[in-house]
Amino acid sequence: MANHETGGLAPNQDLPLLRIRGLGVRFGTFNAINPLDLDVRDGEFLTILGPSGSGKTTLLRAIAGFQTPSEGGIEFDGRDIAEMPINRRPFNTVFQDYALFPHMTVRENVSFGLRVRGTGRKRLNDRVDSALGIVGLEELGARYPSQLSGGQQQRTALARAMICEPRMILLDEPLAALDAALRRQMQNFLKSVQRQSGITFLFVTHDQSEATTMSDRICVMRSGSIEQIGTPRDLYYRPKSKFVASFFGASNIIEPCEIIDVRNDVTSVRTPVGTFAVAGPAPEGGSGLALAVRPEAFGIGNGKPANQIELTVVSVSFIGSETITELKHRNTSLEFKMKARSDPAAIPPAPGSVLTVGFDPAECALVSGDTG
């Protein structure tokens, strides 16, 4: 499994490990998940990202078997598992509240999957020792869950899910209950466990930065549908919709946008604040187009980028390594945010002064607006 060193992407992308086709979940008349397709590649870290109510947890529960789908198929490793009972499904879950067995010690919790399969004592002890070693809980095997910290419970839940050596682990917002510092530490830890073990991780979160730092690919969900799937870089630099663009950091959205010309892979668009060039072809089905520009893509004057706007300074905030400038356009109500590395030599512009702000055609994206 040498492919895991290349960022976890499987060599054969034609044969996904998990293959979801037309999967839909309805609660009464409410469509929790509109019929959707999703492929999860062997060995990758795929994150399902979305705000609450987007259907991400329902999708995970349907895959795990806790939620019966209303329609569609789920294939794992070429086998149809849509009707398979939970306890036969060949993967395991880390639950949001950890769901540890309160009456069992850490060791008993971790060994549960082996004990129900009747694994012999010697083999069982070896496997539990190695799983506890991976998550760094060798010393705490005799503790009960009530005697563990949140992070330790989290590690126990992970070891328990890994003990049967599944090819895929489902993780339902496992870091949501941890404080910020511990969460960052656990993100790195989960990612390194995933890399080293080569187990496919299907991870659910509502936290964009968590998804970005951990994932090989991210599947953004919204209102029960998949909005966009791609690598974190794809989603950050090439968002397809306003929703994705604003979900991944605060984008400056310029709308409405009208395509006036497409030439040599450069699209020209007319907006209320000027005409701009955008690298790449125009998106298909562009109803209600908008132009998304990252705050850090803006620069003042230097290098003469193709796109320029004259904007009035509203305020300047110095936050250490970066300086954030709030700007507004004179004739429209559009507001902008510019983020730049702080320059010790520069004199910050006074509020009310007018700046010419430029951005590169490669550092902006045409996105579809709200399609409802």
Add this chain to the structure above:
Amino acid sequence: MRAEDCVLWGFAALFILIPLASFLVYGFFFVVDNSVVYRPTLANFAEILSNDSYRTTFFKTLRMALEVSAINLVLGYATAYFIWLRPPAWRNFLVIALAVPLLMSYIIKIYAMRGVLGTNGLLNSVLLALGIVDEPVSALLFNLTAVRITLSVVLLPFMVLPIYISLERIPNSVLNAAADLGAGELQTFARVILPLSLPGGIVGAMFTFVLASGDFLAPELVGGIEGFTYGRLIFSQFGLAFNWPLGAALSILLMIVALAVIYMARRLGNPRWQR
């Protein structure tokens, strides 16, 4: 001590501890010519411990209470488990239906059981209709078995409710986790559900045992001569023999047993993992 605590302890002392103590203290007095002599003595305890018929009644009663607890543990667990598996709307209805008899008069419930167990009673009608017996069985009433059956029925809610509560407390995700890790229904029950709900069963068994061992009304009304229990013995000292000191001494012994059982149940019903 805070002011609220003082008030609480004051109320407890005034309405529970002092009346109880003023009654129990009689156990250390004695009776001469039908009047109480207020001089401390241990003679009552010596008499109880040396008297064969008191001892026999004592142990017979504890054994009967233990049997009722055991029967009810099985019946109560099955009932609680059945209710727990129903859809939520049904569950609340069934729990309330189960709790309603607790609001009814105890005597009426026992008379109702007498009707059920009698020669022309419901139980005999059912047995006859099913062809299990050819003629009405009179052995269902006025013996120790009748006491066992009656107490089991009357005390069942005390067993079902704590078990049901501990079943309700098991998070759904824990059951999902068991299935997710490969446990079938039977294994999930044996390894997860049962151990997590057993503390409730221990509390229920404690309730049943303590209430059954001290009861005198049910044995009095359905027990006949064979069903003469320790509770009736105490009752007879107050109501018939007018020997309050002996009655109080008998009560003290039963109270010691009850407190010991409650203490044990607290230990067992609160396992290490819960603390």
